Amino acid sequence: MQAHKKDKNMSLQADSRGVDELLEPEDPVRNHVTADLEDIPLIQPDEDPIDYDYLKGLANDVIKPIINNYFRAKLIGAEKIPDKGPYILATNHSGNAFPHDAIVLDGLIWISKGMRNEMKLRSVYSPKLSATWWMRPYGIDDWWRRCGGIDMKFKNYDYLLEHGGRVIYYPEGIPGIGKGFNRRYQLQHFYSSFVVLASKHNVPVYPVYSINSEWINPTSITLKWLDRLSDRFLNIPFLPVLAAVIALFFPFFFYLAFPANMIFVAGEPIDVRSRLIEMGTDPNQPDKEVMQLLADKIRDEMQAELQKNMAEYGQKPYDYQSLKTSFKKYGWKMFRYTPFGWPFLFIKNARDRHREPAKNRFVAGLRDLDIWAYFIPLGWFIIALCRRFRKPPYGYRGLSKRERSKREGKYLWILDRQQF
Numbered sequence: 001m002q003a004h005k006k007d008k009n010m011s012l013q014a015d016s017r018g019v020d021e022l023l024e025p026e027d028p029v030r031n032h033v034t035a036d037l038e039d040i041p042l043i044q045p046d047e048d049p050i051d052y053d054y055l056k057g058l059a060n061d062v063i064k065p066i067i068n069n070y071f072r073a074k075l076i077g078a079e080k081i082p083d084k085g086p087y088i089l090a091t092n093h094s095g096n097a098f099p100h101d102a103i104v105l106d107g108l109i110w111i112s113k114g115m116r117n118e119m120k121l122r123s124v125y126s127p128k129l130s131a132t133w134w135m136r137p138y139g140i141d142d143w144w145r146r147c148g149g150i151d152m153k154f155k156n157y158d159y160l161l162e163h164g165g166r167v168i169y170y171p172e173g174i175p176g177i178g179k180g181f182n183r184r185y186q187l188q189h190f191y192s193s194f195v196v197l198a199s200k201h202n203v204p205v206y207p208v209y210s211i212n213s214e215w216i217n218p219t220s221i222t223l224k225w226l227d228r229l230s231d232r233f234l235n236i237p238f239l240p241v242l243a244a245v246i247a248l249f250f251p252f253f254f255y256l257a258f259p260a261n262m263i264f265v266a267g268e269p270i271d272v273r274s275r276l277i278e279m280g281t282d283p284n285q286p287d288k289e290v291m292q293l294l295a296d297k298i299r300d301e302m303q304a305e306l307q308k309n310m311a312e313y314g315q316k317p318y319d320y321q322s323l324k325t326s327f328k329k330y331g332w333k334m335f336r337y338t339p340f341g342w343p344f345l346f347i348k349n350a351r352d353r354h355r356e357p358a359k360n361r362f363v364a365g366l367r368d369l370d371i372w373a374y375f376i377p378l379g380w381f382i383i384a385l386c387r388r389f390r391k392p393p394y395g396y397r398g399l400s401k402r403e404r405s406k407r408e409g410k411y412l413w414i415l416d417r418q419q420f
Contacts, residue, residue: 022196022288029124029154029193040131041402043411049145052117054353058147059115062345063107069326070259070337072319075108077266083119085166086203088194090298091264092187092306093176094213096220096240098135100257101213105264106148106168122160123168124152130409134254138343138374139387140350142409151413154193159415161201169194171299180222180240184214185310190299192291195272199283199291204269207302209309211263215317217256219243251383252374256339261319265309270298343374354393370394 023029067073081089089109094101106123113119129135129144136143150156150167160167170176171190179188198205220240230239247254272294273283281290327334335341348368358364370386373379387395396404405411 022286022291023154023193024191024292027191027193029152029157029191040127041405041411043402043406043413045406045413049142049409049413050120050122050148051146052120054146054350055110055120055148056115057353058349059107059111062349063103064111065337066342066345067104067107067111069330069334070323071104071257071262072259072322072326073104073108073262073264075105075112075264075266076313078109078112080266080268081109081206081208082166083113085164086161086201087166087269088161088198088203088205089121089166089168089208090171090194090205090302091168091208092210092302093170093172093179094210094216095176095179095181095184096214096217096257098217098255098257099129099177100216101210101262102168102170103137103147104213104262105208105210108264120148121166121168122148122150124157124160125149126174127151127412128174130411133387133408133410134251136409137255138346139383140346141393141407143350145409145413150415153412153414154197156413156415157193157197158200161197161203171295181214181218181220182222185306187299187303187306190295192288192295195291195295195298196286198270198272199276199286202273205272205298206269207267207298207305209265209267209302209306211265211306211309211313212260212317213262215260216258216262217243218258219246248380249377250375251379252339252343255342258318259323259338260317261322263309263313265313267302267305340375343371344368347371351393367394 091105093099102123102125106121110120123144125144130142130149133139145151150160157167157169159165171194172179172188173191175188179186194205197203217240219242221242222240226239226241243253243256247256275294275297276283276290279290279294281287326337330337336345348371351368355367358367370382370390373382373386376382389395389397391397392399392407396407399407
């Protein structure tokens with residue numbers, strides 16, 4: 001990343017040490033380590049964990065075929081998203097158990113930009129998604145960071161924008177993922193951290209509206225009291241009622257996604273500093289209440305725009321005719337791009353980077369036999385046993401606790417200059 005040159009007189013008069021005073025206590029971007037992350041070690045990787053070679057292979061062999069043929073996803077207004085930063089791209093979550101929409105949007109943008117390294121946007125995400133192995137796609141090691149994720153802490157967010165980064169941020173946070181189908185298209189509370197940082201660095205906020213993503217899993221019904229219990233005892237921030245019961249018996253259902261025809265609509269940029277001035281506030285003298293008030297206003301505006309886009313693009317959430325075309329094109333091979341084929345696509349793609357080619361088909365099938373556990377009743381126990389007693393890249397036998405944490409991605413990461 002290249003450093004972003006900006007007028008120092010236009011900078012917010014607060015640094016990362018004092019910015020917590022401007023944020024809500026619950027804001028996940030705050031710098032302090034919360035109770036649910038206390039057991040996660042702080043590890044500084046030798047270099048940026050993003051793996052472009054892995055990303056390109058994953059995009060070509062897995063993500064792109066799924067996006068084009070199963071979800072048939074589209075990004076309307078891609079030309080509005082600049083090639084150069086810094087800026088914040090803010091979007092709504094689908095409200096399902098697993099953030100498929102985030103994966104698809106990230107992939108669509110990168111593919112639209114030619115999949116060049118310098119065109120990859122970085123997402124700030126909760127480290128809990130890496131620390132909890134089943135919140136990574138099929139438990140793949142450090143998956144979110146290898147795909148460009150950055151731990152959601154103010155210092156990281158601040159550093160990215162300071163150095164010209166283009167950041168994908170979900171203002172709803174984890175509550176947006178866990179709101180469930182029963183609260184579809186209802187934007188949750190917006191944390192003000194994106195307003196604070198947009199003002200500090202004088203960068204625009206580009207809204208993107210996610211349509212039909214709510215239909216990825218209509219069985220994903222959530223209850224707030226149950227989510228609190230799940231977060232406390234299972235380290236899962238939400239527990240979709242019907243989906244969780246089925247997923248308990250059949251692990252693949254946890255990652256299940258119906259063939260929602262996802263449409264993402266890029267909106268017009270928001271000039272946060274100008275909006276603060278219109279509200280009679282000096283952007284250089286931040287006020288916590290005004291920052292939150294502006295975040296609430298942006299949320300209300302995005303809610304209205306989301307409803308308008310839903311009315312235009314959300315009438316056929318599955319668009320079965322285009323899905324039928326995909327099945328006609330690929331025949332029975334199309335099943336590899338459906339959720340029934342994803343465990344094999346994702347896991348074998350990751351493992352093949354760390355092992356020699358199989359000598360024959362029998363060996364190829366035998367060494368990946370554990371993947372079938374995703375379709376076996378109570379297969380979680382088989383998966384857990386394989387992870388414990390098989391050696392890498394299949395499991396973690398022979399690794400120390402720290403080596404395993406680093407390999408899995410179960411750690412907190414604070415950016416520093418040596419890594420960029």
